[in-house]
Amino acid sequence: MNNHIQPSKQVLWYLQNKKPLKCTQDMHVDVAVIGGGIAGLSAAQAFASRNKKVALFEQHFCGSGATGKGSGFVTPNSELSLSDFSHQTDNEKSQELWKFINNGLEKIRTNTLDYNFDCGYTSQGGLFVANCDRTLKNIQEEHKKISMLGYESQLFGKKEISSILGSQLYFGGMTYGNSFGINTYEYCKSLQQHLEQNGVSIFEETPVTQINDHTLTTPHATITADYIIVCVDKFLPELAVMEDQIYHAQNFILVSEQLNDDQIKMIFPEKPYMVWDSQLIYNYFRLSKDRRLILGGGDMFSLYAKEESHNYQRGYNKIINYFQKMFPKANIQFEYQWPGLFGISKDLAPIATPDSKYPHIYYIAASAGLPIATALAMYSAEHLLDGKKDMDAYFAPKRKYFIDGILQKILGKKISFAVNNLLIQKTLGCFK
Numbered sequence: 001m002n003n004h005i006q007p008s009k010q011v012l013w014y015l016q017n018k019k020p021l022k023c024t025q026d027m028h029v030d031v032a033v034i035g036g037g038i039a040g041l042s043a044a045q046a047f048a049s050r051n052k053k054v055a056l057f058e059q060h061f062c063g064s065g066a067t068g069k070g071s072g073f074v075t076p077n078s079e080l081s082l083s084d085f086s087h088q089t090d091n092e093k094s095q096e097l098w099k100f101i102n103n104g105l106e107k108i109r110t111n112t113l114d115y116n117f118d119c120g121y122t123s124q125g126g127l128f129v130a131n132c133d134r135t136l137k138n139i140q141e142e143h144k145k146i147s148m149l150g151y152e153s154q155l156f157g158k159k160e161i162s163s164i165l166g167s168q169l170y171f172g173g174m175t176y177g178n179s180f181g182i183n184t185y186e187y188c189k190s191l192q193q194h195l196e197q198n199g200v201s202i203f204e205e206t207p208v209t210q211i212n213d214h215t216l217t218t219p220h221a222t223i224t225a226d227y228i229i230v231c232v233d234k235f236l237p238e239l240a241v242m243e244d245q246i247y248h249a250q251n252f253i254l255v256s257e258q259l260n261d262d263q264i265k266m267i268f269p270e271k272p273y274m275v276w277d278s279q280l281i282y283n284y285f286r287l288s289k290d291r292r293l294i295l296g297g298g299d300m301f302s303l304y305a306k307e308e309s310h311n312y313q314r315g316y317n318k319i320i321n322y323f324q325k326m327f328p329k330a331n332i333q334f335e336y337q338w339p340g341l342f343g344i345s346k347d348l349a350p351i352a353t354p355d356s357k358y359p360h361i362y363y364i365a366a367s368a369g370l371p372i373a374t375a376l377a378m379y380s381a382e383h384l385l386d387g388k389k390d391m392d393a394y395f396a397p398k399r400k401y402f403i404d405g406i407l408q409k410i411l412g413k414k415i416s417f418a419v420n421n422l423l424i425q426k427t428l429g430c431f432k
């Protein structure tokens with residue numbers, strides 16, 4: 001394995017980006033969406049499907065945020081599992097939340113398949129693996145809960161896991177049968193094109209600098225809208241909104257050369273899975289449709305870094321070393337690598353809420369997962385147009401945190417988020 005690749009500042013799939021359309025004229029629309037990641041594009045789709053005139057404003061290009069840098073696991077379990085939800089809230093609500101997230105997952109699938117999105121769709125089960133006996137017990141519990149809800153899942157012990165993953169070092173695992181993989185950047189581009197063909201105006205290189213009641217300010221035009229959906233994730237504090245409640249976490253992605261059949265069989269003796277493990281800062285890998293291994297993870301020192309750490313080779317080496325330890329015989333060369341930041345809250349649950357003063361403005365942030373970002377985007381339309389409120393309480397901001405208020409001011413945002421995230425994982429008894 002090659003540990004000395006040149007760090008690339010380009011995300012592999014950005015290279016074919018087309019010329020953007022900037023907004024230069026004032027306008028009025030029914031709905032203005034800010035942010036061209038999966039949440040913003042899905043919100044634009046949800047409102048457009050209700051015959052609303054929608055315009056979306058993206059500061060760079062669609063997919064340039066967390067969405068286009070990700071590893072493309074579309075699985076209901078992202079930062080929080082069904083077991084975590086059932087520790088956070090009552091049983092009935094946790095099941096409702098799980099269905100809510102699965103609706104987001106199915107929306108991504110139906111968009112991809114119904115409209116023939118060319119975004120590397122691969123129908124691979126999600127495989128959650130245990131790094132020790134203790135975490136295997138939690139995985140068994142999660143499997144039981146998932147199966148009871150009627151979702152497809154398989155449980156593997158230590159012996160069985162080594163027949164589906166070419167490593168002797170995992171202790172077992174479970175599958176989330178309805179998961180699949182996509183290239184998230186290409187998904188954004190395909191959804192963007194689909195929306196444009198259906199009458200949604202999408203303006204790139206058009207940052208929104210201010211939101212005031214029904215008015216958005218951009219560098220070259222002023223926009224008014226009946227509803228404003230703010231889907232900027234970790235950038236929300238830059239708009240002076242919920243500054244103390246949104247921060248970010250950093251992960252690194254490595255993409256290998258195209259693998260041959262022998263290399264693939266060495267990792268996945270039966271068939272490819274999308275795998276993540278039970279470590280506190282978890283490692284994950286999957287095979288893309290074009291047969292590259294996408295490997296991801298993070299490290300404690302850079303997890304809460306202020307900015308993307310492009311030249312932090314130690315982070316990439318940690319992930320490569322992990323993979324090498326787990327699959328010592330797989331001789332894989334990595335060709336691309338990049339860092340990415342995604343928005344998080346203090347308790348790892350998303351924030352979705354109307355503005356306290358202007359209820360026609362709706363914020364979605366800290367989704368920390370593609371299905372949930374999509375589900376919240378669909379919910380924003382139901383909330384604003386139909387008055388749906390059943391999920392409001394769970395996603396409302398100002399929840400109870402271990403470190404908040406004055407203590408957060410004293411400790412600083414970075415330390416407060418790190419401690420809150422760690423403590424919530426301990427309290428939930430998460431797998432990590």
Ligand SMILES: Cc1cc2nc3c(=O)[nH]c(=O)nc-3n(C[C@H](O)[C@H](O)[C@H](O)COP(=O)(O)OP(=O)(O)OC[C@H]3O[C@@H](n4cnc5c(N)ncnc54)[C@H](O)[C@@H]3O)c2cc1C
Pocket residue numbers: 034035036037038039040057058059060061062063064065066067068069070071072073074075078206207208209231232233234235239251252253296339340341342343364365366367368369370371373
């Ligand atoms: C390395 C990495 C790997 C990941 N892997 C996975 C995975 O495998 N599976 C999974 O479910 N999740 C994964 N995630 C998390 C997931 O990508 C995010 O939770 C999700 O994409 C967030 O979507 P979003 O639309 O809310 O945010 P973003 O994609 O960040 O979109 C926000 C957009 O808003 C724009 N914007 C910001 N400010 C303004 C402004 N003022 N005006 C106009 N536009 C603005 C930004 O440019 C950006 O494009 C990963 C994240 C990273 C970083």
